[in-house]
Amino acid sequence: MNEAAGKPAATLMLQGTASDVGKSLLTAALCRIFKQDGYRVAPFKSQNMSLNSYVTPDGKEIGRAQGMQADACGIPATTDMNPILLKPKKDMASQVVVHGKPIGDWDARAYRERYLPLAEGIVKEALGQLRGEYEIVVLEGAGSPAEVNLKDRDIVNMRLASWADAPVLLVADIDRGGVFASVVGTMEILEPEERDRVHGVLINKFRGDATLLKPGLEWLERRIGKPVLGVIPYLDGLTLEDEDSASLDGKSRAPSATAAAEVRGREQPLDIAVIRLPRISNFTDFDPLAREPGVTVRYVRSAKEWGSPDAVILPGSKNTVEDLRFLRESGLEEQLLRHIGSGGSAAGICAGYQMMGCRLLDPDLVESDVPELPGLGVFPMETVFARDKRTEQVVGAVAAEELGTPGTPIEGYEIHMGRTRFLEPVVSPFRIRRRRLPETPEAYHADGVVTAGGRLWGTYVHGVFDNDEFRRGWLNGLRQGKGMAVPENAVSYRALRESSFDRLADHVRQHADFDAIYEILWRGMARADG
Template identity: 70%
Template sequence: MNPTETEREQGSSTPAARTLMFQGTSSDVGKSILTTALCRIFRQDGYRVAPFKSQNMSLNSYVTPDGKEIGRAQGMQADACGIAATTDMNPILLKPKKDMVAQVVVHGKPLKDFDARAYREQYLKEAEIIVQDALRRLRSQYEIVCIEGAGSPAEVNLKDRDIVNMRLAGWADAPVLLVADIDRGGVFASIVGTLEILEPEERDRVHGFVINKFRGDVSLLQPGLDWLEAKTGKPVLGVIPYLHELGLEDEDSASLDAKLSKGGLQTSSRDQADLLDIAILRLPRLSNFTDFDPLLAESDVSLRYITSPDDWGTPDAVILPGSKNTVDDLLYLGASGLVTRIRAFAEAGGCLAGICAGYQMLGRRLLDPDRVESDVPELEGLGFFPTETVFAGEKRTERIVGTTSLSDAPVRGYEIHMGRTRFLEPVDQPFRIKIHDAPEAPESYHPDGAVTADGRIWGTYIHGILHNDAFRRKWLDGLRQRKGWAPLDETETTAYEGRREAAFDRLAQHVRDHLDMKRIYSIMGLH
């Protein structure tokens, strides 16, 4: 590319990257996935490209190589770009803790908890500077920055202090593609209505529309597309058909809720009687639910969520997942009657697994003397491990490598938690995590997690533990053996990371086939 002098950063001879921004008529229209697709397309076409989302609200986190926390979507987009994720790609992350209160994470580290009004009135001016500085650094390092908006640019009550949509597009000098989800209905009204609410200069920044999640014969849609272009004077740059079994993680629980409301999670095409029934507790403050994505790809697994005792069924294993508020979610399990079900299941010989908050719940006590997570200073746990967890003010965020006695291969993952767990009695700790500041010393490991003597119940702080193919398969084959089934043949097992890379390429080709990339390059001033 050949940027002009006006595109150079002020006070620098480094050309500023070209930009492209996806904004949506509402949340969950597919902005994250389309940004991921364009990141991979630009990379395939030879550009150095990076993703950017100024402010993300999500409980689904990603840990950068330097141990910082950003939104999972931007981590995934960086993977699609083939680059290491940094906090400049998502400088502000909001993690809801309870109604109207969120933990504000700035450049990967917790700042403080804000309620919605205080955040808007007290912090957004400072956030503007943080966002602009992060964007400036990215634009000095890459040739293209692919930007994702948040929610809708037509939220009139938020526009004066907007840092995620049209004001950000102005700071980035970014052409905007407006994305609408036809699957939810009202697509033409949502597009025209959004444009009507925008200011004239904002409307001018919209260079075209992308209609996403289309199912059916596009020729039947054509009269509507013609009407839309005549009405707005702007082109429809693509109609993207719904892509089934995408194979990539969702950004947050809103997309998970939508998936569940339309018939549940993906399962194998095998007969249900031949599948392992694995159930996940659907906590109100569920976090990092992408921990379980690799199970969706396994040919012998049926995965589902439990929200009440009526959903229990006859699972082969139950997983207690991560949570942004362990105490309140454990209280929910007790009030709903699920604690009684969990204990009865375990006493009858059932298999349990706990990850992060779920691991903490499996212990005897949760202590929060400084009210870090909740207003409850002490709470009884499920009691399967002789542990107690104290919630501290400092969050641990780190990528890890290690080993485990539960499989024969190394494991990788990441930690994100406020609690510190201590043992009241000796217990088998099956995971050993390498200490980064002493990589060569034989004693440079610390133990993690716990497992019962019979191996039925285990827990760990390691998010992503099920992304480790050998560990996941060993656990699943153990569940199979408990049912009297033979281990699955190696030809039927899944290599998750290879599948994920293939999914990036499949997504990119799908979008490339249905999006006018030549026109998009022209809009960006590239050839």
């Protein structure tokens, strides 16, 4: 229970006129603002659909956005913040994760008809737990509350707001166009009691002269009878994680040969190509690389986008078998093996690491309908898919000089269902342990494989590039191998990320009416008390 007031936490909910309007970042901004103002605050999203995961300190899996929002609050993430996570495996089926543990794979119809009726109790209990521990809980909706075909079993938007008795702020994205129509259309579709729950509108991702928008805002307020509480300008350069792989669309194309030559001639950047698998997961692993000066990170999804990368990374995947098939069908396998055969550098993270072995074995058809599939044959190993998922925060250090200075600390997290065994002795680049275990020699185990003098390596550790010393060492090794200069400026990714929370909060505070937002928040609290 909220110790200061002896009552459940106040609630405020952000819902959107559509997906990808910026709800997750605005929720993080509100969380950081309330924290800056001295409140104990927590995020909540009842059900999330994402392949970007976050592993909690107790080894459970939640959506990456809620983990990021917990970081904005300055608190440890728990599964109460995202009790239900859906991880798409193929077009109409997802792995369902409840309180951090998978309960099975469900198709959309079966999940909606058989599981959603049970989910209400799970969601209410988790939200109640948070409201007993914090002073404010900021709720994030999913998609749009105006999806009439989903409203009867809604657990993420207006029914959730009703359960929490939360006032709602409606978020609209002006960058995609049609912002007035999207707001008016959403309000028209809502039931009268749902419209009453909406207390204001936030217009997000604005570019241009705000004075030119004023007549439209005045019309909108008259039309819907709700105030516009802020027009938030587009804010670039944040070191905060994206949740949706759609955000990679602008990063996927290789530069033209002419443009690449001009850039190379000017500043000699490292060109890192990340293969954009159809079911790519945890692509936030590579955000720290993109923040390094003199480094270009490209996401390539076809052979024609290959270019001339200095290093190639095979990322994580929610369906390793199907994405390995994609590599073969797209011609990217041939490109990758040619790159490796000509002396190029390559790394695999989690599923990408598994693909680089000799075989993928799935005797129980856990991952797909294929019991065995040959891998890329880069590493002497095979991976067997198990029914239980390993999710752990890990700490450790570099163990092989081929990949850096032994003893260089690393930390990250594991999240995988495969178990890898080696077919001959190998050199492992890291020694790690579960963070939850006592620090004893017996707690550590070898992770990954490194060959070809450090040119080729793989690991199960997501977030390995978040570690500044390791990341810089790997990049500088690539630079030295190509005769490039080593930059003097060092980047602290964690410091950049923390400053991004404050920058985002300052930006939103500047462009939104927080006197009104606080009044809405406390008025809702008083109504709940009455």
